Amino acid sequence: MNRARGFALVELLLALSLTMVVIGAAVAVTGDVQRTQAYALEDTAAQQEARYVIEWIARVVATAGSDPYAISQAASPAAAATCGGEVFVAIRPDPDGNGVPDDLRVQADINPPNGILVGDGVACDESGEDVTIGIDRTDRVITRRDLATDAGPLPVTDAVFTDLRFTYLTLARAPAASGEDIAFVGIAVTAESRARNPVTGVRARFTYRREVRVRRG
DSSP states (O other): HHHHHHHHHHHHHHHHHHHHHHHHHHHHHHHHHHHHHHHHHHHHHHHHHHHHHHHHHHHHHHHTTOEEEEGGHHHHHHHTTTTTOOOOOOOEEEEEEOOOOOEEEEEEOOOOOTTTTTTTTTTTTTSEEEEEEEEEETTTEEEEEETTOOOSEEEOOOSSSEEEEEEEEOOSSBSSSSSOOOOOOEEEEEEEEEEETTTTTEEEEEEEEEEEEEOOO
16 A cells, blocks of 8 residues: 555656646746747837838938029029028038048928029028938937927937948949039948847847939929
8 A cells, every 4th residue: 555655656746747847848938939029029120110211311312402493503692591501412421521421411492392483581491401311329320400400410210220321323323423423322221139139149130222313403
């Protein structure tokens, strides 16, 4: 009888041990799934943010040089002052002058297109008509400064960006020597996931590129 009880106890202990092993394995798998899901969601968020911002930049660049009322031909100081106190230029590469092609300034007479023809004293200082786009590498955000509304650069994205690059080509697709020669603007943005891959320990990076044809007039 005691031997039977002993066998029963051993069987019970084995059953409990197996149950604990199964539960432990299930918990481990659940944890792995949760970690995988978390980093996958962060990867997706970074990709979506990169897609959003490159489309937004492309839309801004596409307006560059829209000048139906020939602001660029204006000779008077008053007319020149309507473009932020400077001559109307469709695209100014590297407006901060640091030699890194990670920012540009766009001017256009679009909101509405009124120019000096109707005697508007703010011909290209209206919202969306003089916009500088760049990157804050410390805060990892893409920035915008609209001359009409913003005192300085403002973040327009989540904090996931590690790089922003612009390239400039002429109509012949040669490197543009000046802003006046620019016919195509290449845009490249790189976003980095905020979560590390649980297998590699590395944050995934995603680079998206667009090219915009600049139309003037």
